[in-house]
Amino acid sequence: xxxxxxxxxxxxxxxxxxxxxxxxxxxxxxxxxxxxxxxxxxxxxxxxxxxxxxxxxxxxxxxxxxxxxxxxxxxxxxxxxxxxxxxxxxxxxxxxxxxxxxxxxxxxxxxxxxxxxxxxxxxxxxxxxxxxxxxxxxxxxxxxxxxxxxxxxxxxxxxxxxxxxxxxxx
Numbered sequence: 001x002x003x004x005x006x007x008x009x010x011x012x013x014x015x016x017x018x019x020x021x022x023x024x025x026x027x028x029x030x031x032x033x034x035x036x037x038x039x040x041x042x043x044x045x046x047x048x049x050x051x052x053x054x055x056x057x058x059x060x061x062x063x064x065x066x067x068x069x070x071x072x073x074x075x076x077x078x079x080x081x082x083x084x085x086x087x088x089x090x091x092x093x094x095x096x097x098x099x100x101x102x103x104x105x106x107x108x109x110x111x112x113x114x115x116x117x118x119x120x121x122x123x124x125x126x127x128x129x130x131x132x133x134x135x136x137x138x139x140x141x142x143x144x145x146x147x148x149x150x151x152x153x154x155x156x157x158x159x160x161x162x163x164x165x166x167x168x169x170x
Contacts, residue, residue: 042139049135053128058083058091060132063100063117063125071116073106100124 050060061081065072069080078088092115095101100121106112117125140148 045139046132046136049132050128052135053131055128056091056094058087059095060125060128062088062091062095062115063121064129066101066115066117067122067125067129071104071114073109073112074103074115075112077115095121 047057050057053060055063058081061083062077065077065080072080074088074092075085077083077092078085081088083091092101092103096103099118101115102118103113103115106114143151
């Protein structure tokens with residue numbers, strides 16, 4: 001068989017009406033992977049920081065909300081720290097048994113309970129949060145101030161877009 005005969009017998013591949021671009025270095029899947037790996041490494045630093053303080057993540061999160069937002073209804077705290085109603089109740093129970101928080105009746109809702117820091121809880125979380133903030137500063141030290149501002153802007157932008165896509169598909 002001649003070389004010319006071989007080329008004539010090849011199947012022709014139809015051309016597409018549009019070309020799908022080859023994934024580049026900054027393809028969405030690569031951005032997602034880099035973001036996921038970075039978030040995981042940063043989260044591990046945060047977990048180490050909180051663990052070194054002698055607090056669990058959920059307990060620290062509850063105390064931090066109360067430090068920065070003041071007394072809050074149990075269900076509001078749960079939503080803010082992404083805990084289920086059962087998990088937030090268990091966290092508040094643990095903190096109350098250590099005398100770090102107290103529950104009081106909600107004057108606006110007889111069924112509800114307000115959680116607030118005790119003096120002991122306030123002292124603990126103020127010290128703990130200060131140390132955690134320093135640990136997180138060390139974790140983020142690689143970024144200059146302007147880079148942090150830009151990173152926050154971009155993360156909010158993509159997070160808002162991704163959340164809107166989820167809302168549209170429900």
